[in-house]
Amino acid sequence: MMKRSLLAVALVSASTVLAQPKDYPVQAVNFTAVKLTDNFWLPRMKINHNVTIPASFARCESTGRVKNFEMAAAHSGKFCTTFPFDDTDIYKTIEGASFSLSLFPDKKLETYIDSLIDKVGKAQEPDGYLYTARTIDPQKPHNWAGPERWVKERELSHELYNSGHLYEAAYAHYYATGKKNLLNIALKNADLVCSVFGEGKLHVAPGHEIVEMGLVKLYRITGKQQYLQTARFFIEERGRYKGYDAKSKDPWRNGAYWQDQQPVADQREAVGHAVRAAYLYSAVADVAALTGDEKLLLAVDSIWQNVVAKKIYVQGGLGAIPSGERFGDNYELPNATAYNETCAAIAGVYWNYRMFLLHGDSKYMDVLEKMLYNGLISGIGLDGKSFFYANAMQIKNHFSHQAMEPERSGWFDCSCCPTNLTRLIPSIPGYVYAQKGDAVYVNLFVSGNATMNVHGKPVSIVQQNNYPWDGALTFTVSPQKTDAFSLLVRIPGWARNEAIPSNLYTFSDNPATKVSISINGQPVEYSVDKGYAVIKRTWKKGDVLKVDLPMDVRRVVASENVKDDQGKVALQRGPLIYCAEWADNNGRAANILIPPDAVFQARFQPDLLNGVEVLQSEVPVITVDEKAQTVSTNRKLVTAIPYYAWANRGKGEMMVWFPEKVKDVEIIGEQSKQEPGKK
Structure with a gap:
């Protein structure tokens, strides 16, 4: 039944693509075509399936x-x-559970999802409107909702934001299961939205973007x-509202908080709430691809x-400023108060993949990988049910103004980050491969099996590696019949002496190491195009491609x-x-110096984290010797762990950026000392 449904979806998708005059030049290989055997991501997906998703549903209930x-269905209550x-x-x-069902078939979970979809459908009003904060009691809606539909959409109500996440969930559920029960609810709501908003209708730029992505x-x-x-209308509506104070520097008063300060086509700088921004930019990429709009x-x-x-x-976090969860000015990247909302890293993955x-x-x-392996999965504890909303860059015991939480929480009143993680993690198989004509892109290094069509015939690729711990990558390529096509393997920026695709961060050392590639045991020369090693050849079943990425410890400077x-550093x-x-x-981390001559050794510890x-x-x-009233430096063995794994063993100090030498000493009075996070 599942195969038949997925085939039907594939046929719908194919006919849609044929009808579209424009689209992304590169096309993703669907997540259902990639099956993981990986030791890094697959266990996380299993924890997401067995722990995070059930915990999330349970908390939605409780x-x-x-x-x-x-x-809302009963039109009664508060x-x-x-x-x-x-x-x-x-x-x-x-949405996350739907992705997960494609990885781990689970009848009990599928039945529960259907029961929730039934409740969602019953809460929908006859014309398609779906917003429990009003429907429960239209005479006394939520304070943020306004007395009538949509009147506070720009700043508070989130009516279209709710719709956007409904559409995203419906898309994933339809592709993963072939069922239309949630899709039909979403389409009914989308038809209402399209009848209300547009030229000659209601004009408003959604306050919290994502409806644009969902509509696409x-x-x-x-x-x-x-x-x-x-x-496209929602994107082009931005910058048209006349009620802002253009002279104000307050992002809430000038519209910048929700990227409404000027038309999107004229914007050149990321401003405002970082999650909203990255969702908008994802949608702009979608619409630009599908319409050919050069200005966008x-x-x-x-x-x-x-x-x-x-x-x-440096770890891929977006949104430096806690007030408004927003981007700061250019180069405003403080460590003590870094915000880095988990949802912003997730939105950053969506945006960067579309840019690719x-x-x-x-x-x-490269940027997507940086976010994925660092500032995104740092947001979820190794237990699968504890979370960070914001992701700190440092925790110091003695600073009373420490802004970020030093320990994880099981849930939040605003629980966007935990539930966002449930949907991102099982979707990762969809980011591994892509195609453009007869060129196959290998983007992420995740062990598993994938099947795609080249020249109308199936090609199987089996990845085997121990990434991110080891840079030895093996790809077994097996076309159904011997065929000529190109395999484009990403050579990560960090393996090409590029810390990030700009001069914001650089490596202080630049060893002249070239990535070695071999096929069937024989070294091969290759060209690099846009960061990809291009291997163009006639492939036969069982060809083995090996890529060896250098895994040196690198020093990053800003x-x-x-x-x-x-x-x-x-x-x-x-x-x-x-x-x-x-x-x-x-018991400390803020007292460590890393001088230029420090040499680090890497060692795998299977029982740690x-x-x-x-x-x-x-x-x-x-x-510090308090009795002798002296401060000294002593050489000690220092251990560093992957950033994503911190705060899984209780609360205490943590540092990402280390001074290279002592320049000054700040004297802190006893009354200022306190546990991190206490205010």
């Missing part, structure tokens, strides 16, 4: 999120959670032009360059424009950024 739908966008936590978890996905399923047109393409290219050159943290599909350049996958990181090995944590370093490669070196550590 916090009243499910009850809101039940009361909205019982905090925010009008709490509906989306159910949508996002359904519904367009891809149905081929209905109105969905694409409305997505120029805008999204320029904004991406602004982020990567001036507004991204637009341009076929590995630099976008541009002189990033004031907070001057005289400091960060550590990177492969795609992973490292940090020092209190648990490995005698579910198995991690640690970095160790003897370096100066600052010691």
